[in-house]
Amino acid sequence: MGKDLRSFLAMLEQRNRGELLRITRQVDPVYEVSVIQQKLAAAGRYPVLYFEDVRGSSLPLVTNLFGTYDLLGLALDVVEPKSKADYLAEYLRRENDHKAVREVPIRTAPVKQIILTGDQVDLSTLPIAWHAEKDSGRYIVVGGMVMRDPETGVINVGMYRHEVRGNRAVLCMFIPAHHAAYIYRRYKELKRPMEAALFIGHHPAVCLGMCTREPIEVDEYEVMGGFLDEALEVVPAETVDLPVPARAEIVLEGTFDFAKETLDGPFAEYTGYYGHRALCAWFDVRCITMRRDAIYHDLDPAHREHNYAATLGNESAVYKAVKNVVPSVRAVHRPASGCCVYHVYVSISKRLQGEGKMAGLAALSAVHNIKHVFVVDEDVDIYNEEEVLWAVATRLEADQDISIISHCLGANLDPSAYGERRFEPGHMTTKVIFDATRPVTLPFSERITPPKEVWDRIKLEDYIDGWSARERATDRPSLAV
Ligand SMILES: Cc1cc2nc3c(=O)[nH]c(=O)nc-3n(C[C@H](O)[C@H](O)[C@H](O)COP(=O)(O)O)c2cc1C
Known part of the structure; x- marks a missing residue:
């Protein structure tokens, strides 16, 4: 009961496996927070970072909550997975397990410990980071914006980028196809004032809930309950x-000013490139409520944690689409190398001729932004890119096993996307299916695997002095036999 950001951090601390790193030295929220995260990534390290002392604010800052695929598993309480496929399995279990909210008394709600209104509202007191040099300013990136559908009253929550404008306003970049944009447009058409609340800092499962694409009639607080x-x-x-989450760290309450719509950006994006400027709504903040010792949650938009935050949702969509046509699908993974978006690895237990390509077609049609689907047999570990590429190298012949479909709807932020003509800007991309599955009715070379009894019996620590626990974790069958 009572899961929140701090219960998650406490769990990481208790596990004591280096998944949480506290930094006591003062950091500047302008670039330094992101660069420390990026330097760790360059060294292959992706811990959750807890900055205790951020210049210009009395609040600590936590970031990289989605820095690894394993952290997503931990967000879903999968603490000792047998395989990484367990994370998606748990996600699939929770995504339809919606739970009605529980209203709690205000006096017990930590987010009401401090209430600031009028002149007390000052966003400059929060440690809001400036992530990349050419960003147009400081951005809140990982809040949950809560709004009501003006016609049905259903609660909608999403995560959007918010450039800070002055001390009492933020911009909101709603992608036109997203529900928030639809709701915003509807308030405008109806000429009704639109209220909203932006909460920052909660359990990462809550963040996973706000990134799902449920029908607009679904109350997204209930979806979050499922993931929690x-x-x-x-x-x-x-x-x-x-209603606002009682166990959030900070809530910004306010209203939209339709007359003040404006452009934000440039903004460092999930692709690793600067994204274009975009039309934004203007949100006037009239009240801040927060915990006495609130923790500010940040996310570096150009770091892979941006992509991982939404990856299980996308994997779930692909898994369900593939399962429809190839029921023997084993696992689906959207790796960080493809920004967790453009590449998808699918493993199937192939039983019929043609199932490899069918799995590829289903995956492509599941989510518009996928570009390249790699379909492999179930013996290939799709969480190990070396294995996937080994399967491509040894089981695929390009003339028959690669299918190319040009001029499809793709991701508008993909820097190589094109318009009606190849080099004009647009949002079309070329989709490719790499079918690296073996034939089902013809013999194929036998894969070498180590003798099972010997593999299970041999313990490297018995042969190699100082074999550490960390190295033992990678002591598993691989190609290097
Ligand atoms: C870190 C992060 C940042 C995001 N930024 C935006 C954004 O700026 N604008 C947007 O429309 N969607 C953004 N998204 C995606 C939405 O949060 C997500 O698609 C959500 O389901 C949209 O909800 P809605 O359809 O209810 O509006 C972001 C997702 C993540 C993980």
Whole structure:
């Protein structure tokens, strides 16, 4: 009960496996927070980072909550997985297990410990980071923006980028196809004032919940409850007619000013390139409620944690689409090398001729932004890119096993996307299926695997002095036999 950001951090601390790193030395929220995260990534390290002392603010900052695929598993309480495929299995179990919210008394809601209104509202007191040199400013990147559908009253929550404008306003970049944009447009058409609340800092399962693409009729607080595996605790906001998460760290309440729509950006994006400027809504903040010792949650948008935050949701969509046509699908993974978006690895237990290509077609049609699908047999570990590429090297012949479909709807942020003509800007991309599965009715060379009894019996620490626990974790069958 009572899961939140700090219960998650406490769990990491208790595990004591280096998944959480505390930094006591003062850091500047301008570039330094992101560069420390990026330097660790360059060294192959992706711990959650807890900056205790951020210049210009009395609040600590936590980032990289989605830095590894394993952290996603931990967000879903999969603490000792047998395989990484367990994470998607748990995600699939929770995504339809919606749970009604639980309203709690205001006096017990940590997010109400401090209430700031009027002149007390000052966003400059929060440690909001400036992530990349050519970004247009400081951005809140990992909040949950809560709003009500003006017609149905259903709660919608999503994660959007918010450039800070002055001390009492933030911009909101709603992608036109997203529900938030639809709801925003509807308020405008109806000429009704639109209220919202942006909460920052909660259990990472809550963040996974806000990135799912449920029908607009679905209450996304209930979706978050499913991912949390317990009802989300809520309390009424102070100045707007909305429930807000009682165990959030910080809530910004306010209203939209339709007359002030403006462009934000450039903004460092998940692709590793600067994204273009975009039209944004203007959100006036009229109240801040927060914990007495609030922790500010940040995310580096150009770091792979941006992509991992949404990857299980996308894997789930692909898995379900492939399962429809190839019921023997074993696992689906969207690796960081493809920004967790453009590449998908699918493993199937192939039973029929043509299932490899069918799995590829289904995966491509599941999510528009996928570009390259690699379909492999079930003996290939799709969480190990070396194995996937080994399968491509040894089981695929390009003339028959690669299918190319040009001029498809793709991701508009893909820097190589094109328009009606190849080099004009647009959002079309060329899709490719790499079918690296073996034939089902013809013999194929036998893969070498180590003798099982010997593999299980040999313990490297018995042969090699100082074989560490960390190295033991990678002591598993691989190609290098
Ligand atoms: C770190 C992160 C940043 C995101 N930024 C944006 C954004 O700026 N604008 C947007 O429309 N969606 C953004 N998304 C995706 C949405 O949060 C996600 O698609 C969500 O489901 C949209 O909800 P909605 O359809 O209810 O509006 C982001 C996702 C992540 C993980």
